[in-house]
Amino acid sequence: MLENSHIESVLWDDWHVVAELARLTRFRRFVTTLLGVSVTLELDPTGNVSARRGGETIASVQIKYGFVWMCLGSPTRDIVEFAECLEPDRLLATAGSVRVAVSGLRAVENFLDLSHLAFVHAGYLGEEPHTEIKQYTVRPLAEGGIIATGCKVYQPKASPIATEGYDVDYIYAVLRPYIVVLFKANPVELSRKDMIALFVQPISEESCVAHAFTCYLKHGIDPAAVRSFQQFIFGQDRPILENQLPKRLPLGVGTEVPVRADGSSAAYRRWLSDAGIRFGAIPVT
């Protein structure tokens, strides 16, 4: 357990993704940064990953969902669990890690955002004139975080295997300050949901790596297509995110103006504020 002088325990004593496992090559070190701390990862010949900060060994390292997870402090809870991942007809795939020069909290908020789809992802995840955001429900989760249900968006190409546009049902959940997941109706089995999670690695207060993880129903899906689609979509978000001022997420009211469609964003900011999140945020003064 590393010494921590200033970062809030809710982040310091939690698990964060620090690398996609496939990025680690045997006998080669991988250096990255988590919460401002430079860490070195190493994969040994038996497939174990070890991590150090300087000469200090970091004990809390795990491999899960194809990523290397790390806790810099003493873990107070487990890595997030997804029941869908246990279903046998699922394809679990990492879908790219993208460095973004903005607070990771801005990246999470963007992932939650419905009304940008028709503009930033026009022709894929939304399209004019289908821009209206109908009322949806946001409520807090008992174990912390928020959930938005009843979200509906018209999408021209909602998934790598979609062939025509349709109204997609979405559920969004923020499970940890830097972890967000969405469930959307599968284009073939409409009663079941594909899942996409974003594990955001806070590098500094104003930069992050967004690690995408997908858990689609298997039929018709191949991992290369999943990665390609997600990276294409994230490539559209990145220039928008990197042009946000300020780079940290303002939690107080007044700096930015929300409307009803921003219900999940407003709830997310309120929850972050109540949870005492400062890293990557501009707290309420």
Added chain:
Amino acid sequence: MLKDPASIVNRWFPVARSEEVITRHVVQTQLLGQEIAVWRDDAGRVNAWENRCPHRGVRLSIGFNTGTELRCQYHGWRYATGSGQCTFIPAHPTQKPSTSIHTNVYGSMEQYGFVWVHLGPQTPALPTLPTLPTLPTPATAATLQATTLRSLFVEAPTSAVAQALLRGYRFAADPADDAGSPSEGSLSDGSMGEDSMGGASVVAHDQFMLATADSNGRSAAVTFLLQPMTESQTVIHGIAHAMSPAVEARGETVAVAVTERAAKRLALLRHHHSQMTALRDAVERALLAPTPHRVEPSTP
């Protein structure tokens, strides 16, 4: 120079040349550390807004200029020319946006070939635009022709740039006569202002406006307007007033006069650009030079 922002915020600064604020385009610039999006509507009116959508803070300079509104790239919110009032929120297309949603609008005007911005409060009693000291008087207006120089970005505080200009910016009254050999030779020793073609010293009008004229009776003059972008970055804008070749045309055809005028204009631009580039290099080099530190004699 930026130590007392309260006193300098209440004045007009040039932030862009009018000719670069073209139709359906958005120009990104900065004044006193504040990012500004400058755009022209289809009626020709110029807007200067804080470069930030009030919704989620995305730069408006990456948005679309529709000719009457600026549309944010992120969620398609639209803001009206003039007022900056939000006119349309696509997520709620049937609702009229609240009047409280608008961009942060700065005072702006166009004059002398530049867009001028005023960051202070938009009270009715705005300060007046400074008068250019070298503007041709009615008597000389017929013979002097104004040319906007290429604006130059300098990685240096405005005070350092002003000092360098004051130390001696030299130019030739009629660089077209010397078009074959621009003045690199005279600057090769690294010093500024030793131009063999002569010139006159620069006179400060105030800290952001400097004027100079050539020594032989003001047949040419240059005014520099300094745009303090941040505490360490400056843009030098310039206007040259030189003899118009048109009035010297001695019975040649109009076509010849026009060609000659174009050649003279080009020579003038080249001449000043090489002078200003040398000035920029010298200013930036001076700032990069290590400060000599005093070595204390060691006591045994």
